């Protein structure tokens with residue numbers, strides 16, 4: 001049987017999302033990101049990679065908690081850092097690096113790129129899940145149509161994100177088709 005994340009921790013993460021009054025759309029997105037992230041993490045673990053599945057699921061559930069309107073930012077300059085502030089305040093400091101490195105800026109930065117499996121999986125799952133499963137090609141081309149203001153960032157982040165995809169999927173031994181089949185099971189729920 002595939003190992004799965006910790007139920008108590010998952011419940012606590014859902015409580016945090018409610019407590020910080022996240023909009024339903026963001027909660028639904030986060031649950032879907034966690035669903036895909038857990039699948040990738042289980043397969044990576046089965047392939048012998050040292051990955052903490054519970055922290056992947058929890059990090060995926062809380063990656064966007066920093067978008068909360070009720071959180072007063074301290075040092076955070078973006079929503080990913082705000083997520084790190086919140087998880088730290090809520091006693092889940094081990095998730096701070098996972099949530100802080102999930103944005104596109106991180107993958108082109110020298111300071112906080114996703115390096116651990118937990119960071120890489122949450123970063124990747126967030127890029128391929130909106131309200132549905134989308135390929136990186138689709139996601140980036142959709143973003144470039146809508147977000148001319150971040151064209152420079154999208155251009156710079158595409159190649160390293162594709163490399164991260166190859167690393168994660170290759171190490172987990174999964175194909176895009178496997179992700180689609182797994183996603184179909186969520187869609188059926």
Ligand SMILES: [Fe+2]
Nearest residue numbers: 029063064126
């Ligand atoms: Fe997200």
